[in-house]
Amino acid sequence: MEAIIFYILAAILLIGTLCAITARQAVRAIVYLVVSFFALALMFYLLGAPLIAAFEVIIYAGAIMVLFLFVIMMLELESPEKLPKPRLSDWWPALALVVVVVGALAVLLLSHVRAVPPGFTDIPVRQFAYTLFKQYGVAVEIVSMQLLFALVGALYLGRRK
């Protein structure tokens, strides 16, 4: 049962992302990306991480993508940009990467070492919060300082003379 759901989600995820990078209009690309984020969130849920699934929906699909939509609407882009067709030489790096990925997959499949997936452990919110704010509390503080100064910098640089 879980395997079937996983494969359906994986198909949605791949198709959604593929459509997102090939769409010519930015708004469509974003909607496709949101779809693939939802599939990814469900996948996290299947892996036993409901909290991360919720974050994925709230933060990525919800906040960040909606922000992108707002920005694009504010910019009022009329027609999609005409991009030049990629030349043959532009394909080489991508092909090299594909070869690497396929090669790595082949090595894994041929090595006959079947890794047993670890047991399904549910992580309660309390434990998650404890780890995040106690063990890595300093990291949260540093990140919040960094975000504050990102805001300050953006406001300063965006100021009109």
Added chain:
Amino acid sequence: MTLTELYCLMPIVITGCAALFVLLCGPLLLSSSLTAIGVTASAAAGIWAAFTAPAPIQCIPGLAFTPLAQLLIPLFSFAAALTLLLSHGYNERRILKGEEYPATVLFALFAMCVLPCATNMLILFLALESVSFAFYILVSMDLNRAESGEAGLKYLLMGAVAAAFTAFGFALIFTGSGTLALSAALARPENRAIISAGWGVLILGMAFKLSLVPAHLWTPDVYQGAPSPVAAFLSTSSKVAAAALLLILLGHFPPMTELRVPLAALSVLSMVLGNLAALRQTNIKRMLAYSSVAHMGYLALALLTGSRDGYAAVLLYGAIYTAMNLAAFGAISSLSFEEEREQLTDFTGIGFSTPVRGGVLALAMISLAGIPPTAGFIGKFFIFYSALKGGIVPLAVVGILSAAASAYFYLRVVAQLYMHRTEAPAPKPVGFAEGLALCAASAAILVIGVYPGPLLEMVETALR
């Protein structure tokens, strides 16, 4: 957290609170009082760190006041205080208003104070990225000059790629060792391959931060575009912070033989190409950028030895390089008025028309060239001494030869300052703050050059 633990982390608290205070009260205060607050906070953090005994245990999870922090926090604070003093007059001349500038400098200092205190890789990475983040903003601070914004964008794009590399490297090391804690992150033999891969990617990311060849291309453009005081801070503290990160990691992991070849290649390419490219520059800021590429090559050479002597030489050189480059960029910034004074020909006869600022620039150049009795000689001496002692003779010879060749372009600036007289009017005098900063930097160069004993002792304690 008890009171003693809070005492250990006081430098971080002071700088963080000062950054927020400047941001909050900025609109109500004069720019001179903002500078004063920033300088006071930096000095307080530095003095506190210098006179607090290092604690061996973690204060709060992820942070500990290590012996390395006891050396580096005063060094970073010195650089930040001098930068604020230098930029006070500079920003007034350039009409750069606002509390954002001192607040961001203090934020950079805050992140720099966190970095040597980190006891796990996550904090280490976040601290390094916060330092870079502050510099993305600082580099593009000058809204009146298009080059400043351009430099900021270039630095941001390059820095983002470098950050991705660094994060990937940390992630691979974490995969191999199974823990983020530095003290427990010993390479397990069965995961050797994945940890080596992590180190390889990490070294690439750090090559961007240290601007080692072939990841150095951003350096000249960013130094040229950035306001001069920012270039002073960027070329010193951010480089020392990146070197400190490598030192912390190398100190916790057993020496890895597979790192030798990539580090040696980075080091030799940086030393040779950096010095050769600097020979051809006519813009003094670009020349200093290529010279910093070469100097980071010397640092990589000392890192390569993997010995205690080598690591001591890295810290010593970091401190000395901070003093030298603060003096060099400080002199340039105090000589810049409506426009940046950056072409080599603009400096003709400056040594006669403004003896103090010209003298500081000449002293910085002589020290960068490594001529005794300046601090630059002591630094280079220990780097090459540790390399020869560590058995990497061919690289040390290449380094010594390229350092000898570099004397040409440093002394060309000195010749430009003193060999010709000029008809151009003398530059206007500058305020007390900039004078103080220039005096402090040149005093540091001379004192370390003549009497390096105390600094050597501090470096020895830091590595214990």
